[in-house]
Structure formats: C-alpha cells, structure tokens
Amino acid sequence: MNVSSTRCLVLKTADHGESDKIVTLFSENLGKVTGIAKGAKRSKKRFVNKLEPFSRILVSYKPSRTSTLLFIAEAELEHAFLSLRQSYQKYAGAMYLCELILRFTKEKDPECGLFSLLTWALHALDEGDRPLKIAALFHIRLLDIAGYRPELECCSQCCKPISPKNTYTMQPGIGALLCNQCRSGNTMLTRQLSVQTLKFLEKAQGVSLGHLSRLQLPDKAARETLYTLHGYSCSLLQQDIHSWKNLMATLK
Ligand SMILES: [Zn+2]
CATH class of the missing domain: 2.40.50.140 (Nucleic acid-binding proteins)
Structure with a gap:
C-alpha cells in the first residue's frame, strides 16, 4: 500500500x-x-x-x-511549540483549544479553516499572547466554522440592536442574545455580556486571521466571552469540556 x-x-x-x-x-x-x-x-x-x-x-x-x-x-x-509544554498557563490554554477541536469535529471531515485557526492560536500562545484572549478569540471563530455562529447584533426577542444602556446574556442552547428587559424573571441566565464585549466579538467574527492577534481584547471581555461560550458549547455538545476547569484555574 x-x-x-x-x-x-x-x-x-x-x-x-x-x-x-x-x-x-x-x-x-x-x-x-x-x-x-x-x-x-x-x-x-x-x-x-x-x-x-x-x-x-x-x-x-x-x-x-x-x-x-x-x-x-x-x-x-x-x-x-515547546513553550506550550513549559508554562502551565500556556499549556492550559493550548489544551482547551485542542479539546474544543476534538469535541466539535468528526473523524476524517477535512476543514482547512480550522487547521489554520488552530495553527494561528498555537503560534500566538507560543509567542506570548495572553491565553485568556487567545482562547476567547479561538472559541468564537471555531463556533463560526463549525456552523454555530452566535448572533450578537441584537436581542433575539425584542429585536432591538445592542445598546450600552443594556446588558445581555446568551441563551445556551440557541446562541442568541437576550437583553435584560426580555430576560426579566429568568434566573437561569446569569452570565452577563457587556456591549463592549459584544462589539469586540463582532469584530473578532469579521476580521482575517492575520488581524485577529491585533484585537485588544481586555481580560474582562475575554472572561465574559469564555464563560458565555463555554455554557453555549456545553449545551450544544451535551457534554462537559474537561480542560475548562484547568483554564479557569490559571486565572486565580
Ligand atoms: Zn430584548
């Protein structure tokens, strides 16, 4: 053969x-x-x-x-990518990226966009970019490629465009936003997304990989993103993402 x-x-x-x-x-x-x-x-x-x-x-x-x-x-x-095995923070970030790929893909289903995305993220971590930022940007782009792009432009219920007067949560099974008026009474949705974070994420969905590293995603926005996308992804996959706990432990 x-x-x-x-x-x-x-x-x-x-x-x-x-x-x-x-x-x-x-x-x-x-x-x-x-x-x-x-x-x-x-x-x-x-x-x-x-x-x-x-x-x-x-x-x-x-x-x-x-x-x-x-x-x-x-x-x-x-x-x-030797440094990813020498620093615990980088290692936890890289493990999270790899587990997302493992869980969101099927065997022998080629996707060169995902190969490029993982290559970009491993390089960025290796070169010292913050694991929290890279994990958040990787996660939002992976969902896009996998066909689960979250809708970030408006509230899915009242259809009003996102506004700084409001805060938002994502409905886990759907990947759509709810503003705080439409959410009232729903105590299950606790993870907030600020308008500033949503604006960053919209940008992250739209730029080329070459420009993604230049996005200045603050830690607060990266954290909000990761908590929200983790909840969304677990409900899509109907299973846990094991490396999540290690990634979050590196933040303390
Ligand atoms: Zn609304």
Whole structure:
C-alpha cells in the first residue's frame, strides 16, 4: 500500500501496549484522524520528541484496510511549540483549544479553516499572547466554522440592536442574545455580556486571521466571552469540556 503524507497538529497522545503510541491528529487535508505509531516508545530515530501535544509535524502514513486508523510510518517535526509544554498557563490554554477541536469535529471531515485557526492560536500562545484572549478569540471563530455562529447584533426577542444602556446574556442552547428587559424573571441566565464585549466579538467574527492577534481584547471581555461560550458549547455538545476547569484555574 502506498505511503501518503499530511501536515498535522498533534491533539493528544496515549501509550498503547509496551511500545506503541496512539495519536489523535488534526490534519490539514484529512481533518481529525487517529493514528498508531508502532514501536514509537522504542524508536529513537523515527518518532523521538515528535509525537508530543501541540507539535506541528509532517506525517507519512498508510491507511488501514479494516478501520479508520492510520499507520504512522514516520513523522518529521516542523514546529515543536515547546513553550506550550513549559508554562502551565500556556499549556492550559493550548489544551482547551485542542479539546474544543476534538469535541466539535468528526473523524476524517477535512476543514482547512480550522487547521489554520488552530495553527494561528498555537503560534500566538507560543509567542506570548495572553491565553485568556487567545482562547476567547479561538472559541468564537471555531463556533463560526463549525456552523454555530452566535448572533450578537441584537436581542433575539425584542429585536432591538445592542445598546450600552443594556446588558445581555446568551441563551445556551440557541446562541442568541437576550437583553435584560426580555430576560426579566429568568434566573437561569446569569452570565452577563457587556456591549463592549459584544462589539469586540463582532469584530473578532469579521476580521482575517492575520488581524485577529491585533484585537485588544481586555481580560474582562475575554472572561465574559469564555464563560458565555463555554455554557453555549456545553449545551450544544451535551457534554462537559474537561480542560475548562484547568483554564479557569490559571486565572486565580
Ligand atoms: Zn430584548
């Protein structure tokens, strides 16, 4: 069977048996894929320091005849993003990005926009941009690509455009805003979004990736965003996002 190659970001790795590794990758042209690297724990030459979380690697692989698993023949390291494994704050941020990708994507469903977004975010974290800001910007853009773009222009009930006189909450299952008048009586919706935060997020939805890092998202706005999008995402996924607690713990 022919060997093919694809550029990937490593989402997670796990030991398998005595000498193998199972690696979940996000590939530029295949989407999310799982591969087995036979003998990876023994091979110093083919795999050492390459199959680590967040690394960008060029993978040579053979598809399996019987399953969706790829047989990874070799990996070439392109970018290690080493600092993401050396600082706990950066690590918690990068883990959150990878878990969002793991949960919002299906196997072998290519999405080059998502590959570019994850590449952008890992670079930004590696270069020292604030994990809170990068996680918030990544999350809003990921929802867009995944088809769950939140509606941020007006209240979904009274349809009035957002105004500094109001505060807003997002209805978790819908991704639509409610102003504080329309929300009255609903004690379930407690996470507030200020108009300033909503304006930042509208901008973040519209600019190119090249301009996203230049957005000055203050910590307060990043925090409001993350709490709101986390609630929205958990209700979409119907499951927890485990790395959320670690990300939030780094804020204390
Ligand atoms: Zn309203």
